[in-house]
Amino acid sequence: MLSDPFNLILLLTAAFAAGALNAVAGGGSFLTLPALVFTGMPTVTANATGTVALLPGYASGAWGFREDLEAPPGLSLRALTALSLIGGATGATLLLLTDDRTFSRIVPWLLLAATILFAVGPMLLSKLKNHQTGHASAKKSAAGLLAVSIYGGYFNGGLGILLLALFGLLGQTSLNAMNGIKNVVSALLTAIAVGIYAWGGVVAWPQALVMMIAATAGGYFGARIARRIPAPVLRASIVATGLIMTALFFLRG
Template sequence: MGPLEALAILLAAVGAGTINAVVGSGTLLTFPTLLAFGFSPVTANVSNTIGLVPGTIAGAWGYRRELAGQRGRVVRLGVGSLIGGATGAVLLLVLPSGAFEAIVPALIALGVLLVIFGPRISRWVGAHREGGRGEHWWVWPTVALTGVYGGYFGAAQGVLLMAILGIGVAETLQRLNGAKNVLAALVNGVAGVIFTFVADVDWGVVGLIAVGSVIGGLLGASLGRRLPPPVLRGVIVVVGVVALVAMLAT
């Protein structure tokens, strides 16, 4: 890996960290960059997942004010993310590489539609919500399933999480974005731990992505916290559509 390739990977990681903190889908910057420089898909995927962990943690730290008072929710949903992320990582290692290719675009499209119609759906859900925790019963299992997807590949994981949380949890969009960053960090973290021990990892790439994603995560958190809810929702939709088009084009 030459200096120009290293610089390109670093810059892609800064962009990925920024996008992940605001919405998600940063993998769509770093993963294709690694493929373009000749890394195998599995090595690129696992190295990218490990490298993005510090960036997702940085993004969560940038949203620490919005996370205040959400410890119980984050712990509860975080258990689902950990279970799902570990499951997805194992599936990546044992299933054929094309196993999820058909369903991933459909999941992203569904996430975009849910974000668009989220306010209307969430009002309906609010009228039928059970219990006093401010979240519907199906949020935990769907967060866990999103963790499976995130541990397997992860592009647009944030779009799916924001769709689920925005509809099923009675909370502001910015506070939910903070929770999303923690959940994504847990998914990437547990998958990264598994990959470290059993997969082919390029640690030079991991280091570059880690440094770039931390810078981007802090920048993205600073930017994202200033966006009004309608603008944030629009950004989520745009990123989701771009992710869908990119995946269908490959």
């Protein structure tokens, strides 16, 4: 696929833009997954390959917030690490057990859910912040994190918003702490998921490595450009992209 200049340019552009978006707002998977599928890649492989491409962004984000790390109420950092790894591994295993035809039918709904989450994310987080009702129990905290981690290991779209919403529900109030632990959880569950994808043979490594380089560059250089765009305009553009990609996948199926 990389021998086709059009496909190569498409993947490089999508990955660069995805890296930039993830650095400032999120929504990178709205670009990487469709780009890979539109080059002719099976959807399960495209999902796994796109996740590999965006892994460095999660790792660098976790490092950037290392001084703000604070586990949400009801969870220690050790428990959070274990649950993230278990959930990511479970989700990745479920993806390997899903045949491509079935996943192709699920993808439009996952993209739609991720788009809606991204669209309502700020409003949801604002309401959670203004209506804190105390801290959740350890069991509820663990169950919530495990569920979201399984989702993230299966499909990465909308993961950041889900994690921020979860931490708000659990009683965490510091946005920096929430962002810090969100990046740690994302990096942990994605790292183990990528390992399982690789073991299962569903990663297209040439495309993954090319896109990884482009996404990393996008996160560094593209973020400077993206920050000049007004936040509402940027968010609306990402939501519009998500809706267009969702519609295309529904029509394709």
